[in-house]
Amino acid sequence: MSSIDWVPELAARLDALVPLEDSPRADWGDVVARTGRRRQLRLWRTFPRRRLRLAIVVALLFLLLTGAATATYLLLRANGDIAVPGRGKLLVFNPNGQRLHAIASCPAHSPSCAIGSPAWSPAGTRVAFLRGFYGGGNAPSHLFLYVAAADGRGMRRLAACGSCGTQWGEQHIAWSPDGRWIAFTRDTGTRRRRQEALWVDSAAGGRLHRLTYCHPSCADVQPAWSPDGHLLAFLHLAPTSSVWHLYTVHSDGSGLTEIADGAEPQWSPDGRRIAFDLRKGGIEVADADGSHVHLLIAGKSPGAPSWSPNGRKLVFFNAPGWPGHYRAEVWTMNADGSHKKRLYRSGCCVDSWAPPIWSPDGRMIAFSANSARGTFVINAEGTGLRRLSSIVTDSLSWQAQPKGKQR
Amino acid sequence: MDEARVWSQVESLYRAHFSQFERVARAIVGDRDLALEAVQEGFADALRHAGEWESRGPLEGWVWRCVVNRARKTRRRPVLEMPADARRPDDGHDESELLARLAELPERQRLVVFLRYFADLEYREIAAALEIETGTVSATLHAAHANLRAGYEEALV
Numbered sequence: 001m002s003s004i005d006w007v008p009e010l011a012a013r014l015d016a017l018v019p020l021e022d023s024p025r026a027d028w029g030d031v032v033a034r035t036g037r038r039r040q041l042r043l044w045r046t047f048p049r050r051r052l053r054l055a056i057v058v059a060l061l062f063l064l065l066t067g068a069a070t071a072t073y074l075l076l077r078a079n080g081d082i083a084v085p086g087r088g089k090l091l092v093f094n095p096n097g098q099r100l101h102a103i104a105s106c107p108a109h110s111p112s113c114a115i116g117s118p119a120w121s122p123a124g125t126r127v128a129f130l131r132g133f134y135g136g137g138n139a140p141s142h143l144f145l146y147v148a149a150a151d152g153r154g155m156r157r158l159a160a161c162g163s164c165g166t167q168w169g170e171q172h173i174a175w176s177p178d179g180r181w182i183a184f185t186r187d188t189g190t191r192r193r194r195q196e197a198l199w200v201d202s203a204a205g206g207r208l209h210r211l212t213y214c215h216p217s218c219a220d221v222q223p224a225w226s227p228d229g230h231l232l233a234f235l236h237l238a239p240t241s242s243v244w245h246l247y248t249v250h251s252d253g254s255g256l257t258e259i260a261d262g263a264e265p266q267w268s269p270d271g272r273r274i275a276f277d278l279r280k281g282g283i284e285v286a287d288a289d290g291s292h293v294h295l296l297i298a299g300k301s302p303g304a305p306s307w308s309p310n311g312r313k314l315v316f317f318n319a320p321g322w323p324g325h326y327r328a329e330v331w332t333m334n335a336d337g338s339h340k341k342r343l344y345r346s347g348c349c350v351d352s353w354a355p356p357i358w359s360p361d362g363r364m365i366a367f368s369a370n371s372a373r374g375t376f377v378i379n380a381e382g383t384g385l386r387r388l389s390s391i392v393t394d395s396l397s398w399q400a401q402p403k404g405k406q407r
Numbered sequence: 408m409d410e411a412r413v414w415s416q417v418e419s420l421y422r423a424h425f426s427q428f429e430r431v432a433r434a435i436v437g438d439r440d441l442a443l444e445a446v447q448e449g450f451a452d453a454l455r456h457a458g459e460w461e462s463r464g465p466l467e468g469w470v471w472r473c474v475v476n477r478a479r480k481t482r483r484r485p486v487l488e489m490p491a492d493a494r495r496p497d498d499g500h501d502e503s504e505l506l507a508r509l510a511e512l513p514e515r516q517r518l519v520v521f522l523r524y525f526a527d528l529e530y531r532e533i534a535a536a537l538e539i540e541t542g543t544v545s546a547t548l549h550a551a552h553a554n555l556r557a558g559y560e561e562a563l564v
Contacts, residue, residue: 005545006523007552013505014524018434025443026425028418034451 080399162187259290304355449474468535
């Protein structure tokens with residue numbers, strides 16, 4: 001230290017002016033107390049700022065992921081699994097495409113066996129389906145109605161039903177809204193005299209009884225139970241007639257009423273109206289008593305309508321093109337026929353498909369088509385198309401999430 | 408440097424150099440109790456703003472800045488008055504001339520003198536404490552010596 005930096009004489013004088021004292025008055029606790037951060041001090045010491053930042057980032061990421069998971073859970077909570085029959089099995093997929101398990105399957109080395117027409121019970125706890133030999137050409141079908149729990153356990157054969165109406169459309173099994181009964185077409189006639197009437201059996205089995213009668217040769221097919229459980233709508237076919245007749249009947253077999261000419265009846269969720277296909281093509285809607293028939297869409301190919309769960313929209317299948325060159329399309333429209341919107345269009349050519357169905361929460365739609373090369377789910381507004389499976393099927397069923405079941 | 412470590416080092420400074428801090432504060436404020444208050448609050452300021460210190464300059468200089476600033480705010484009477492508890496030198500010299508010259512110094516020169524002689528700080532630490540350049544410390548101290556020289560030289564006569 002140079003003399004310029006330190007002047008001893010000055011230092012001595014200053015020392016005399018302000019002498020150095022001992023420090024008995026030092027009190028570090030008082031300093032800390034003045035900051036008001038005694039607790040935080042401990043926290044900082046045990047949790048340095050860099051680590052805290054990392055912890056905050058991790059926590060935010062965790063919240064983000066859990067939030068996304070929660071949103072996904074809430075989105076899918078009302079939606080159960082989708083039953084997809086094909087390749088000798090009845091498979092179950094969840095809406096994001098994950099294959100879960102097989103509810104039922106045909107015996108090995110039994111190529112003539114097939115499974116189809118799945119229908120989840122209203123509560124989503126059981127599934128009914130047809131299993132057996134599907135005929136072709138002149139070969140008659142020998143099918144059986146089965147019921148199994150959602151996980152495939154407790155599979156039970158309820159009744160033999162012959163062709164079970166499978167040669168007529170895709171709508172073969174109808175659960176009563178209370179889940180106690182199952183309506184289906186049962187073939188009890190001969191090859192010459194078809195006797196395909198509607199029958200009802202208890203979902204637990206053992207209470208099979210006939211609901212409709214048709215003589216001498218007819219078919220009552222495509223049953224649809226009204227939401228209040230009082231009526232069944234169905235298609236009555238008279239092979240000698242070129243007209244499709246839609247009827248309703250009380251669940252005890254009384255009150256048979258013809259309501260319209262059409263097929264594939266679909267009850268609106270409020271039970272007041274029925275949408276149906278026209279034989280010439282197009283979709284109509286009528287009140288449950290057959291009045292106020294209203295054409296929703298005309299054309300040769302639109303058909304297979306399905307009501308959204310809130311009853312505001314309908315989804316339907318369309319196959320524009322010409323013979324041998326049809327494309328598969330999925331459309332939605334308002335319940336009054338307005339605001340038609342195409343959600344999906346496949347390439348050429350469709351000849352096997354499953355009618356589009358709504359998810360129980362009304363946010364998604366599932367469909368299948370060979371021209372699309374599989375079974376798909378798409379958001380109701382037309383976004384988010386995703387393939388569930390490469391299986392092409394002719395019938396799908398979307399499970400309502402059973403109460404109390406945690407996904 | 409994380410805040411916890413800054414806290415730890417500030418505490419070490421306090422425990423090791425409390426006397427120097429208190430002495431400089433006493434020189435600035437001219438009162439023992441006020442000096443203690445300035446030191447305590449100065450260190451509390453340093454802790455409150457520990458997160459703002461980003462290893463720029465010596466930590467000691469930064470803490471000194473907190474204490475000096477707090478002392479300057481605390482000061483209630485001009486420093487030209489002899490501290491009430493200051494001991495009279497026993498060599499018989501009258502320090503009034505030195506005190507008068509100290510009081511007449513510009514504040515920066517006076518603070519540099521205090522930090523240099525009462526706290527024995529290096530130039531860079533003084534620079535950090537007063538937020539000036541190191542070269543400025545040297546020049547300021549040189550000027551202070553020149554201004555004070557008459558005072559202490561006369562006192563030595």
